[in-house]
Amino acid sequence: MVSIKDIAKQVGMSPSTVSRVVNGKKYVNAAKREQILKLIEETGYVPDKAARSMVLQRSFTVGIVIPDTFNMFQRQLFSIIERHLESFGYHTLFFFVKFEDFSEADCLARLKAEKLDGVIMLHEIKNPLFYDYLLKTGLPSVSATFRYPGIPSIHVNEEQASTDAVNHLISLGHRNIVMISGDGFTFGRQRAEGYFQALTEANIAWVEKRVVFVRSYTPEFGIYGMRELLLREGRNFTALFAATDELAIGAIRVLRDEGIRVPEDVSVVGFDDIDIANYMVPRLTTVSQPLTEMGEKTALALHRSINSANGIPPDQILPYKLIIRESTLAHKSPSVVA
Amino acid sequence: MVSIKDIAKQVGMSPSTVSRVVNGKKYVNAAKREQILKLIEETGYVPDKAARSMVLQRSFTVGIVIPDTFNMFQRQLFSIIERHLESFGYHTLFFFVKFEDFSEADCLARLKAEKLDGVIMLHEIKNPLFYDYLLKTGLPSVSATFRYPGIPSIHVNEEQASTDAVNHLISLGHRNIVMISGDGFTFGRQRAEGYFQALTEANIAWVEKRVVFVRSYTPEFGIYGMRELLLREGRNFTALFAATDELAIGAIRVLRDEGIRVPEDVSVVGFDDIDIANYMVPRLTTVSQPLTEMGEKTALALHRSINSANGIPPDQILPYKLIIRESTLAHKSPSVVA
DNA sequence: ATGAAAGCGCTAACAT
DNA sequence: ATGTTAGCGCTTTCAT
Numbered sequence: 001m002v003s004i005k006d007i008a009k010q011v012g013m014s015p016s017t018v019s020r021v022v023n024g025k026k027y028v029n030a031a032k033r034e035q036i037l038k039l040i041e042e043t044g045y046v047p048d049k050a051a052r053s054m055v056l057q058r059s060f061t062v063g064i065v066i067p068d069t070f071n072m073f074q075r076q077l078f079s080i081i082e083r084h085l086e087s088f089g090y091h092t093l094f095f096f097v098k099f100e101d102f103s104e105a106d107c108l109a110r111l112k113a114e115k116l117d118g119v120i121m122l123h124e125i126k127n128p129l130f131y132d133y134l135l136k137t138g139l140p141s142v143s144a145t146f147r148y149p150g151i152p153s154i155h156v157n158e159e160q161a162s163t164d165a166v167n168h169l170i171s172l173g174h175r176n177i178v179m180i181s182g183d184g185f186t187f188g189r190q191r192a193e194g195y196f197q198a199l200t201e202a203n204i205a206w207v208e209k210r211v212v213f214v215r216s217y218t219p220e221f222g223i224y225g226m227r228e229l230l231l232r233e234g235r236n237f238t239a240l241f242a243a244t245d246e247l248a249i250g251a252i253r254v255l256r257d258e259g260i261r262v263p264e265d266v267s268v269v270g271f272d273d274i275d276i277a278n279y280m281v282p283r284l285t286t287v288s289q290p291l292t293e294m295g296e297k298t299a300l301a302l303h304r305s306i307n308s309a310n311g312i313p314p315d316q317i318l319p320y321k322l323i324i325r326e327s328t329l330a331h332k333s334p335s336v337v338a
Numbered sequence: 339m340v341s342i343k344d345i346a347k348q349v350g351m352s353p354s355t356v357s358r359v360v361n362g363k364k365y366v367n368a369a370k371r372e373q374i375l376k377l378i379e380e381t382g383y384v385p386d387k388a389a390r391s392m393v394l395q396r397s398f399t400v401g402i403v404i405p406d407t408f409n410m411f412q413r414q415l416f417s418i419i420e421r422h423l424e425s426f427g428y429h430t431l432f433f434f435v436k437f438e439d440f441s442e443a444d445c446l447a448r449l450k451a452e453k454l455d456g457v458i459m460l461h462e463i464k465n466p467l468f469y470d471y472l473l474k475t476g477l478p479s480v481s482a483t484f485r486y487p488g489i490p491s492i493h494v495n496e497e498q499a500s501t502d503a504v505n506h507l508i509s510l511g512h513r514n515i516v517m518i519s520g521d522g523f524t525f526g527r528q529r530a531e532g533y534f535q536a537l538t539e540a541n542i543a544w545v546e547k548r549v550v551f552v553r554s555y556t557p558e559f560g561i562y563g564m565r566e567l568l569l570r571e572g573r574n575f576t577a578l579f580a581a582t583d584e585l586a587i588g589a590i591r592v593l594r595d596e597g598i599r600v601p602e603d604v605s606v607v608g609f610d611d612i613d614i615a616n617y618m619v620p621r622l623t624t625v626s627q628p629l630t631e632m633g634e635k636t637a638l639a640l641h642r643s644i645n646s647a648n649g650i651p652p653d654q655i656l657p658y659k660l661i662i663r664e665s666t667l668a669h670k671s672p673s674v675v676a
Numbered sequence: 677a678t679g680a681a682a683g684c685g686c687t688a689a690c691a692t
Numbered sequence: 693a694t695g696t697t698a699g700c701g702c703t704t705t706c707a708t
Contacts, residue, residue: 001450001475003700003701003702004701004702004703005701005702013678013679014678014679014680015679015701015702015703016678016679016680016703016704017677017678017679019702019703019704020677020678020703022702023703026677027677027678028677028678029677029678032677032678044450044471046447046450046451047451047701047702048392048451048453048700048701048702049388049451049452050387050388050389050391050392050397050452050453050700050701050702051388051392051684051700051701051702051703052701052702052703053388053684053702054386054388054389054392054683054684054685054686054700054701054702054703055683055684055701055702055703055704056684056702056703057684059388068417068420068421069417075413079406079407079434082406082434083406091448092432093431094430094432096417096420096430109384110429112339112382112384113384113385113386113387114387114388115386115388133382137339219613219614219617249614249617250617252617253616253617256619275557276557276587276614278591279557279587279588279590279591280618280619281594281618281619341684341685341686342685342686342687343685343686351694351695352694352695352696353685353686353687353695354687354688354694354695354696355693355694355695357686357687357688358687358693358694360686361687364693365693365694366693366694367693367694370693370694385685385686386684386685386686388684388685388686389684389685389686389687389700390685390686390687391686391700392684392685392686392687392699392700392701392702393685393686393687393688393699393700394686394687394700395700
């Protein structure tokens with residue numbers, strides 16, 4: 001590999017001069033600069049990142065912590081964030097963390113081993129030590145899609161959004177509404193709370209067990225969730241609120257396979273408005289999070305946090321939007337079933 | 339940040355001893371080892387990666403080059419690869435490359451700046467300089483899903499698989515088959531070749547313009563592709579072969595919106611067997627690539643290549659499988675339309 | 677405007 | 693078994 005010394009030797013100058021050229025510093029003779037640039041071009045020299053990071057005590061890269069099973073919403077989000085980060089001049093290092101505790105510990109260790117400029121959390125780590133580290137070292141960090149005390153975060157009002165989603169169902173005449181949500185992350189609980197809230201406000205009696213909590217938020221678990229619901233409730237419901245579009249997709253699969261029509265027999269609303277939602281049959285009614293804005297704001301908040309001692313707004317709550325498509329329909333009989 | 343010197347000082351030993359403990363080397367007194375381990379635990383010390391990488395001249399990390407618009411198939415593949423790489427003790431660094439030339443150049447520069455142990459290409463870069471670098475430096479590398487001369491690669495016989503897919507349609511009585519494929523990557527062309535091949539073998543006259551090549555392989559471009567087909571052909575076809583499931587998903591959207599039923603009016607077969615294929619309505623008939631095996635083999639081939647001077651089988655061709663689901667049906671009238 | 681020298685945190689070769 | 697030393701590739705004082 002060609003190093004700065006090689007370049008220096010070949011042009012008969014010192015490494016310092018080459019370094020100055022590479023980093024665009026002043027105080028170097030124009031002719032010499034040209035000569036060096038030319039040689040760099042020819043040799044394809046690129047400064048060693050490790051060496052650079054060692055002396056500078058920083059890496060110009062930010063870490064993104066994300067579940068290794070990231071869903072389509074997160075996938076879209078991190079692309080946007082990555083793009084913005086890059087426009088600010090950062091590289092991006094992904095930390096895919098699995099659900100197991102050891103994976104979180106491992107992630108923390110790797111995080112420490114890098115001289116990151118900052119970190120973005122797209123994943124709600126359970127281990128408090130993780131947040132302690134962030135907070136204690138003052139490593140600039142931002143969380144997106146969830147809140148953690150002390151860490152600036154960008155998110156939507158999950159509970160309110162869910163209440164709106166369920167209200168849509170209620171306004172369509174549905175009274176008999178079930179839900180599939182998930183464990184493990186705050187948002188699953190929050191979305192369920194929103195559901196309870198809507199029912200309460202509408203004076204519809206609700207019971208805990210009409211929402212089933214599954215282990216993950218994928219279509220596969222949507223299948224499990226709906227099967228469980230069918231077991232618990234029979235066909236005694238006319239609408240479903242799924243905590244994610246992917247859960248909804250799995251649930252709809254089961255419904256169809258059981259000969260239950262969506263939306264004629266059961267209306268379904270999802271959450272996230274992932275790309276594919278609009279390609280499903282029927283197109284999915286869902287809550288759209290402002291992906292682009294979220295990504296932008298997240299990258300920007302981190303950038304600000306890195307470049308200024310003074311505080312960042314600890315919390316930014318972004319607007320969501322209910323997207324009504326084809327998977328919800330007015331309840332046929334106006335009589336209340338429940 | 340706590341360094342190896344801090345640890346050494348606190349226990350009153352030399353950095354070398356601490357280093358030995360950290361790296362699990364022999365020749366260190368058991369009691370001292372314990373003492374050091376304890377302090378490391380307490381302080382949360384983690385060796386600085388840059389420093390380590392600098393002296394060792396390697397990083398224990400492998401780079402994965404992947405399009406920034408990676409599709410669901412690639413998404414599933416890289417997760418598997420990442421998991422296996424990790425089990426071999428490597429970390430993973432992602433290089434998301436955009437379609438533009440500057441992005442490829444940038445990717446190469448970043449690649450050079452890291453002391454990677456190896457690289458996995460999940461993306462067919464256009465710039466030959468990129469491959470030159472890999473080949474000249476002898477940096478261990480493996481390409482998956484496509485071939486490049488001189489680089490060991492893991493893939494499926496794309497052309498043959500496509501021929502099989504189209505043969506399935508033909509065996510169902512379809513004679514009037516159109517295709518949507520994409521530019522930019524070899525596989526798009528190969529899959530089209532397979533299509534032509536099947537028609538030729540079945541003595542069905544074909545014309546180039548019954549396959550439309552779109553710019554990308556996403557559902558969105560499936561929409562464009564089908565619209566174009568409808569423009570060119572009217573409704574004069576009974577089956578569609580889409581070069582990816584995502585293209586198929588977009589195409590089916592248009593078909594349905596036009597009131598054309600799938601599979602009753604038009605049969606559709608996709609390619610890749612992404613997770614969601616089985617959740618579509620109708621479930622998608624498609625060609626399944628052996629994702630798991632592919633990921634395993636790719637990681638293993640790289641690992642071997644890193645740890646042995648002697649050659650790796652330059653090419654591994656894996657078996658594919660046609661998965662027949664609900665989106666294909668026998669052509670209603672046995673009379674040939676074309 | 678340019679070069680010499682020190683040092684970032686670590687490991688390994690070489691003492692002892 | 694343990695410590696001392698040199699050096700990985702770079703940037704940055706500090707001289708000149």
